[in-house]
Amino acid sequence: MTPRPVPLPRFPELFAPDVEREYRVARNAARSRWFTLTAVMGLLLFDAYALVDAVLAPQVLGLSLALRFGLVTPLVLAGLLLRSRRLRAEPASAVDGLVACGTAVLVVASLGVVQHHAPGALGGAYFGGSFVVVVFFVTLLRTDVRWAAGCLTAMLAAFAWGQALVGADSGPVEVAALLAVAVSGLFGLVMAHDVERSERARFTAVRRERALAAEREQLITALAEAAVRDELTGLLNRRGLAERLPAGPVGVLVVDVDHFKQYNDRVGHLQGDRCLASVAAALTAGSRPDDVVARLGGEEFVVVLTDGGDAAAAGERLRTAVRDLALPHPAGGVVTVSVGAATGAWEQAFAQADRAVYAAKAAGRDRVVERVAEQVVERLVGGVAP
Numbered sequence: 001m002t003p004r005p006v007p008l009p010r011f012p013e014l015f016a017p018d019v020e021r022e023y024r025v026a027r028n029a030a031r032s033r034w035f036t037l038t039a040v041m042g043l044l045l046f047d048a049y050a051l052v053d054a055v056l057a058p059q060v061l062g063l064s065l066a067l068r069f070g071l072v073t074p075l076v077l078a079g080l081l082l083r084s085r086r087l088r089a090e091p092a093s094a095v096d097g098l099v100a101c102g103t104a105v106l107v108v109a110s111l112g113v114v115q116h117h118a119p120g121a122l123g124g125a126y127f128g129g130s131f132v133v134v135v136f137f138v139t140l141l142r143t144d145v146r147w148a149a150g151c152l153t154a155m156l157a158a159f160a161w162g163q164a165l166v167g168a169d170s171g172p173v174e175v176a177a178l179l180a181v182a183v184s185g186l187f188g189l190v191m192a193h194d195v196e197r198s199e200r201a202r203f204t205a206v207r208r209e210r211a212l213a214a215e216r217e218q219l220i221t222a223l224a225e226a227a228v229r230d231e232l233t234g235l236l237n238r239r240g241l242a243e244r245l246p247a248g249p250v251g252v253l254v255v256d257v258d259h260f261k262q263y264n265d266r267v268g269h270l271q272g273d274r275c276l277a278s279v280a281a282a283l284t285a286g287s288r289p290d291d292v293v294a295r296l297g298g299e300e301f302v303v304v305l306t307d308g309g310d311a312a313a314a315g316e317r318l319r320t321a322v323r324d325l326a327l328p329h330p331a332g333g334v335v336t337v338s339v340g341a342a343t344g345a346w347e348q349a350f351a352q353a354d355r356a357v358y359a360a361k362a363a364g365r366d367r368v369v370e371r372v373a374e375q376v377v378e379r380l381v382g383g384v385a386p
Contacts, residue, residue: 024092097147108158148192233280236294251305252349258365260299266330286321311341315368336366
């Protein structure tokens with residue numbers, strides 16, 4: 001049996017462009033504080049390394065201080081400032097990798113220059129410092145693995161340049177030193193690879209959970225809305241109406257479609273449903289934004305004037321709106337409605353409007369009847385009759 005080849009490690013796959021941008025925005029926001037703090041702490045340790053020069057090689061202390069405090073420190077602080085401004089302008093920017101890579105090369109190169117002017121006894125200290133720099137910038141700053149690979153390559157080139165400056169007599173020693181730094185960098189690169197993969201996996205999981213939470217929220221909202229809506233017309237049902245009733249006096253219109261049973265019996269329930277939906281749309285269009293329109297059931301609707309306005313005038317407006325639909329009625333003419341109107345506290349006004357709509361039907365339908373206390377005022381098509 002032929003053994004399967006071991007797959008070579010690969011860079012973590014990037015997301016689709018829009019998701020990749022979302023990932024980088026989230027990642028930059030999460031690491032913004034500790035990146036700056038870690039970079040400043042590393043810079044302080046780098047500057048404190050001048051104490052080694054003061055103790056072991058005071059003859060290079062002036063050069064060391066000039067490079068550390070006159071070149072590296074100002075440039076790194078400027079890079080952190082530019083990074084902050086860049087991220088404010090473009091939250092998805094990859095500026096972290098650029099700052100880390102540039103700083104790493106600058107630090108390794110400065111160590112090489114100091115080592116070039118230092119006595120041979122100090123060479124080992126700077127060689128060890130290169131290890132620290134590689135591990136710090138490749139792993140502790142948690143740079144993206146692609147930037148970490150570029151950063152490692154640039155640091156190895158700077159280290160090789162520093163070794164050339166020292167001018168060691170033994171070539172194998174230089175190669176061995178370069179390989180030692182490279183191996184430490186490769187270990188750091190593997191760590192950066194694993195960190196980025198875990199971060200991308202965590203981002204995917206969080207993003208999926210947020211999407212599921214949003215779907216659940218939408219479903220809950222849809223269910224809550226469905227619980228208060230009439231499925232056929234989209235109007236409020238009795239429950240939705242009860243939830244939206246104001247506390248004060250209101251105008252109430254009870255609207256009933258005339259001869260709707262005959263309509264259903266002759267053209268069928270499917271066409272009857274379409275008729276009710278059309279009437280509901282006309283009532284909604286003819287009502288004001290603050291009015292509450294609901295379907296009580298069957299062919300009966302209710303409109304609540306929340307400001308307690310002229311109920312009879314509003315009823316006439318809606319009666320005309322339905323007639324203007326010009327929906328043919330199989331018994332002849334067009335579909336019309338009878339409207340009962342009343343004003344007052346909800347329960348009392350609804351009871352009066354309900355009695356008024358029966359009065360409108362008894363009077364011949366296609367009209368508005370307003371009930372004021374125990375008095376009845378009938379509004380006929382085109383006018384008002386006692």
